[in-house]
Amino acid sequence: MKVVLDTCVLKLATLPNPVNPAALIVELCLAGAIQAWASPAMVEEYQEVLAGHPDLLQRAVSKLELCYPLTELAVIRHEPDNRFLECALAVPVDYLLTVNTAHGHFDRPDYQGVLVLSPGRFLNLPTVQGLVQRQFPA
Amino acid sequence: MQAKALVGGKLVSFKLSPELARAHRANAGKTMSDADAVAFVEQKRRRLALRRAKPYLESRP
Numbered sequence: 267m268k269v270v271l272d273t274c275v276l277k278l279a280t281l282p283n284p285v286n287p288a289a290l291i292v293e294l295c296l297a298g299a300i301q302a303w304a305s306p307a308m309v310e311e312y313q314e315v316l317a318g319h320p321d322l323l324q325r326a327v328s329k330l331e332l333c334y335p336l337t338e339l340a341v342i343r344h345e346p347d348n349r350f351l352e353c354a355l356a357v358p359v360d361y362l363l364t365v366n367t368a369h370g371h372f373d374r375p376d377y378q379g380v381l382v383l384s385p386g387r388f389l390n391l392p393t394v395q396g397l398v399q400r401q402f403p404a
Numbered sequence: 405m406q407a408k409a410l411v412g413g414k415l416v417s418f419k420l421s422p423e424l425a426r427a428h429r430a431n432a433g434k435t436m437s438d439a440d441a442v443a444f445v446e447q448k449r450r451r452l453a454l455r456r457a458k459p460y461l462e463s464r465p
Contacts, residue, residue, distance in 0.1 A: 272445075273445045273448075274438070274441040274442050274444070274445045277436070277441045277444055277445060278436060278438070278441045279424065279427075280424070280427035280428065280430075280431055281428070281431050281434055281435055281436050282407070282428040282431055282432060282433075282434070282435070283435050283436065284408065284435075285408050285409060285410060285415070286407050286408065286409055287409045287410065289407045289409065289418075289420065289424060289428075290407070290409040290411070290416070290418055292424060293418060293420065293421060293424065296421050296423075296424075297421075310452070311445075311448070311449065311452070314448045314449075314451070314452050315444070315445055315448050318430065319423070319426070319427040319430065321422075321423045321426060322423040322424060322426070322427050324423075325421070325423045326423075346449050365438035365441060365442060366438075366442045368442075384438075386410065389409060389410065389411045389412070390410075390411070390412055390413075392412075394411075395411055395412040398411050398416060398418075401418075402416065402417075402418040402419070404416075
């Protein structure tokens, strides 16, 4: 399963929130259970946001699959979000995971077959539930 | 270190990797809503954009 992680999902994963779906998704990526894709522009943003956690950044980047989108898109009104969509469509990935579904951001449920889901909804997918059970048996 | 997430309606406990556990320890006591995380990322994006624009801005008369 291929995904693109919006930077805010990575940020949320680093926080000790009582219930943290983003952290579980990052763990699944680090374990190789799901494939996270990123473009150089996305990695630069990850570096900026995870600057306070260099070891996590290094591990995350070492697990990322790199993609080099050839097309620059202007589909989403908030321009920086287009970098994530460019990567998602170039691969193409199955899911784009974000908490930013406000108007002008990732405000469509799917972009040419790439489904936009929140971390919580992603973890409710039957295939993902199976992955979690295999990776973290009770 | 353990964390929890809702998976298919059940609360699941999972072990954090050493890197993520270190990040959680460094952020101990802090929590963030989804909206806060979006605002945090936007602030970082703005900072990055300003840094990129700095040579141009400084070269202007």
